[in-house]
Amino acid sequence: MAILKVVKYGEPILRQKTQPITEINDDVRKLAEDMLETMYSSRGVGLAAPQIGLSLQICVIDVLPDGKNRPVVLINPKIVSGENKIEQEEGCLSFPKIYEKVKRFDKVKVEYTDINGEIKTIEAQGFFAKACQHEIDHLNGKVFIDYLPDWKRKLVEKEIRRRKKAKNW
Numbered sequence: 001m002a003i004l005k006v007v008k009y010g011e012p013i014l015r016q017k018t019q020p021i022t023e024i025n026d027d028v029r030k031l032a033e034d035m036l037e038t039m040y041s042s043r044g045v046g047l048a049a050p051q052i053g054l055s056l057q058i059c060v061i062d063v064l065p066d067g068k069n070r071p072v073v074l075i076n077p078k079i080v081s082g083e084n085k086i087e088q089e090e091g092c093l094s095f096p097k098i099y100e101k102v103k104r105f106d107k108v109k110v111e112y113t114d115i116n117g118e119i120k121t122i123e124a125q126g127f128f129a130k131a132c133q134h135e136i137d138h139l140n141g142k143v144f145i146d147y148l149p150d151w152k153r154k155l156v157e158k159e160i161r162r163r164k165k166a167k168n169w
């Protein structure tokens with residue numbers, strides 16, 4: 001296993017639409033392992049391939065980082081339905097120390113391919129539902145600050161520019 005470098009907001013890859021994975025092989029399984037290790041070592045609850053510089057439709061999630069790891073690997077995932085929008089704070093490993101309130105579904109149905117190549121559907125709720133939506137957004141070149149009102153997003157971008165200048169990003 002290996003810990004990979006996580007790219008920060010500003011890297012063009014975070015804005016690109018990712019490519020579907022056509023074959024689930026050992027390379028994909030190794031990638032999933034590395035992504036999980038990277039996520040745990042960064043104390044994150046989710047990580048998407050563009051964040052480690054790969055434009056592929058794969059993300060990993062574990063919303064219970066309590067020592068009993070329960071990893072979920074989603075390949076070519078899609079949100080097929082959602083209900084009950086709620087506003088909650090969120091962050092992102094590509095936006096260190098930035099937390100903002102975002103409105104998302106509290107319950108979603110996700111269709112994906114698992115690490116054995118089987119097509120599955122899961123129902124996610126609460127924190128897990130939020131993580132699924134956040135990570136699947138990454139696969140579509142979208143990030144959480146896109147949901148903020150213009151004025152707020154501009155403030156966040158200003159803060160990021162300030163930190164970049166200070167070499168603190």
Ligand code: CO
Binds near residue numbers: 091093134135138
């Ligand atoms: Co993120």
